[in-house]
Amino acid sequence: MKRVSNRPGKIIFTTLLTCLVATLLVPANGLAGKIVDKIIASNTLTVGTTGHFPPFSFKSKEGNYEGFDMELADLMAKSMGVKLVIKRYDMENLLNAVKKGDVDMALAGITMTPQRNLKVMFIGPYTVTGQSILAKKSVVERIKTPADMSNPDFKLAVVAGSTGANVAKAIAPKAQIIETKNMTEAFNMILTNKADALMADQPFCVVAAFKNSSKEIGVSDPFTYEPLGIAMPEGDDLLANWVENFLLKLNAVGKLNEMKKFWFTDPSWMTSLPEDQLTSRPTI
Numbered sequence: 001m002k003r004v005s006n007r008p009g010k011i012i013f014t015t016l017l018t019c020l021v022a023t024l025l026v027p028a029n030g031l032a033g034k035i036v037d038k039i040i041a042s043n044t045l046t047v048g049t050t051g052h053f054p055p056f057s058f059k060s061k062e063g064n065y066e067g068f069d070m071e072l073a074d075l076m077a078k079s080m081g082v083k084l085v086i087k088r089y090d091m092e093n094l095l096n097a098v099k100k101g102d103v104d105m106a107l108a109g110i111t112m113t114p115q116r117n118l119k120v121m122f123i124g125p126y127t128v129t130g131q132s133i134l135a136k137k138s139v140v141e142r143i144k145t146p147a148d149m150s151n152p153d154f155k156l157a158v159v160a161g162s163t164g165a166n167v168a169k170a171i172a173p174k175a176q177i178i179e180t181k182n183m184t185e186a187f188n189m190i191l192t193n194k195a196d197a198l199m200a201d202q203p204f205c206v207v208a209a210f211k212n213s214s215k216e217i218g219v220s221d222p223f224t225y226e227p228l229g230i231a232m233p234e235g236d237d238l239l240a241n242w243v244e245n246f247l248l249k250l251n252a253v254g255k256l257n258e259m260k261k262f263w264f265t266d267p268s269w270m271t272s273l274p275e276d277q278l279t280s281r282p283t284i
Helices: 007-032 034-042 068-080 091-100 137-142 163-171 183-191 202-211 237-252 255-265 267-272
Strands: 044-049 057-059 083-088 121-129 131-136 155-159 176-180 197-201 217-219 226-232
Touching: 034 044, 034 237, 044 068, 044 091, 057 068, 068 083, 068 237, 068 255, 091 226, 121 237, 121 255, 131 137, 131 163, 131 183, 131 202, 137 217, 155 163, 155 183, 163 176, 163 197, 176 183, 183 197, 197 202, 202 217, 202 267, 226 237, 237 255
Parallel strands: 044 083, 155 176, 155 197
Antiparallel strands: 121 226, 131 197, 131 217
16 A cells, blocks of 8 residues: 655645754854854964962963963964963953853863853863872871871861861861961961961962972872863853863873973972962962
């Protein structure tokens, strides 16, 4: 028996299907390369940063933006064959600049959190940091787990209200938690032996240890997991795909590990760091 189709119905179905596909494709095609097109047309990659978070991002004594993130941004611009322009924002305004499209992306040691991910898109993590302890090297060498700190004889300095304070209370509840007004006060407690260790962001700990290398200060591996990502505006799947593949390639050839080793274990870059950025940083 020959199958007979309902011609009018088929035409209507085909028309609706065509309209649906067109509706789905137009926004995708319209957004697929919007930011990439702007970058290529202007021959410029615009990256936002705080410029005040060594070793990820800081303004050198010479007035140049340097750091792990700034090196990463420079590599991206060179791979694209365009110029790099850095725009500085306070942290509270940085993600807004990304969301509004004032910058093509942001690199500032930004922890990827669910709350931030509701505002902007993140690609990464490209590296991971967390809360570490800063102490005399002999102390760091014997603290392998949080349990090694969680006893009444261990004095752990923290800045009141900081992430480090919250983490210290959670992972070392039996330790003597000494809350201070600021990071400088907490760090001085280590230098004067009034505390066994200071808990803070690993980047701060690294910079402080570099500055005080003559005092045999060391930094532990992070006790928490804080993935850092590249913040990007919505609207360009092509750019997001490019950045993902760029990071995969850097990781595959060992470049990301090479960069992290330099910025976190080699103090030679400290000669470029202004004095006012040695012990202060925004909350990231």
